[in-house]
Amino acid sequence: MPYDLGATARLTAECRDPGGILTTAGSATLTVTLPDGTIASPAPVESSAGRYQADFVTTVPGRHVVRWVFTAPAAAHTDSLDVREAAPPGILSLADAKGYLRKSDPEDDDELRTWIESITAGIEGLCGPVVVRTVIERIAVGRAVTIALRDTPVIEVLALEQLLAGGISYAPADLDLDPDTGILRRLDGGLFTGPLKATTRVGRLVVPAAFTAAARIILRHLWQTRQGPQRPSLGTGDFDVNEPVQGFGYAVPNRALQLLEPYRLPPVVG
Known part of the structure; x- marks a missing residue:
């Protein structure tokens, strides 16, 4: 571990x-x-x-x-x-996970923490960042009226600067940000000239209950693998699995997917 x-x-x-x-x-x-x-x-x-x-x-x-x-x-x-990094992202706390699985002893703590990190990565792959953190993104753009940040939702832009020697910086106060789409515009109507490097805070200051509920359901589903090899139960029941999820396979039960549906990112086209 x-x-x-x-x-x-x-x-x-x-x-x-x-x-x-x-x-x-x-x-x-x-x-x-x-x-x-x-x-x-x-x-x-x-x-x-x-x-x-x-x-x-x-x-x-x-x-x-x-x-x-x-x-x-x-x-x-x-x-x-x-x-591990100093503050690994986790939608669930260890205490929450142990309480949901009705475990009180510490012997499985390391394994549970690994599951929590894995589940968090999977949910964020479906719905975008949940745990608040700072990210740096390089944006390949020439001249544009708007630019779109990759990781959304965006809480705030901390810095935006050109990746050219002697390049200019755009003050965050001079930018208009759509937090949900990550689209940035200059308030003065000017153009962005790139390539650019953006430093942003992403995630959700208040984590919706649907995320923690879905994480608990996925945790219980995955924890059953400790009981030995099992084939996924395909069907329409809440805890059955009838849809393979990219990057998650058959690890997400139907009920978890239903809870996450309002927050799922649109499919990437092309």
Whole structure:
């Protein structure tokens, strides 16, 4: 499971000889390649014969590559670990998810958090950003009266600037924004000259109840996969699945789709 940013990851590996016997190595080296390309080298400690561990404090979100190298005998082991961003988007809180599934113990917390993040990404793929965050978008435009931002709804435009050397910036106060469509116009009626880079806050300051209700339904549906392989129940019942959703397959029950329908993005044409 992913680690929270700033948490300590305990990394482990075993040194075995060619016959598969656990053996104390002549030397043990551990390197961790961070997502930004920097390399950390935590000091390994032998916890018992042939078993090594090291503690690594996470400082950068993303995928890390973990590499163990042993000598005498020669052995190596490569692994990876993932680190969440500081504030991963989630439509449901962990407490909400546990309450809905009637769980009180913490043993499944990490798995539930992964499901929450996955469900949030799927709902936002259908309906646009829900969790408030700042995004940066590059807009390929020459000269235009209006430009359309990709991620909607838009709460506010923080900055809009040309991507040319010495390019101008457009003050947010001088722009007219349609939050739902993301369409921007200049209040003075002038043209935008690009290419442009827009920094915006997107999402919903008040999350509609339909989103949290749909997320709970999808969570319960997906949680059933822990009980073993199951085929989706196709039909017209509220908790059946009769429509594959792009990017979600058969993971969204009918009732969840019905709740999300008023908020779904129009299909992309072309």
